[in-house]
Amino acid sequence: MNGNNREDVKAGIRVLIVQKQDQRTGKLTEGTVESVLTNSSTHPHGIKVRLVGGTVGRVKQILP
Secondary structure: OOOOEHHHOOOOOEEEEEOHHHOOOOOOEEEEEEEEOOOOOEOOOOOEEEEOOOOEEEEEEEOO
16 A cells, blocks of 8 residues: 555554655665654655654555
């Protein structure tokens, strides 16, 4: 499942995100969502979140 819909992204779920500095390489970072930062219901590049530990990025994949 991709992370383009805000309703799918909730605090406590495991996700893969891409950080701003990794957008060119596409390097993904795995973590648990602490808070959702995007206010709109959808975003074409992924919903922006803060992971536990403070890392911020856009959700590329929601893990089962």
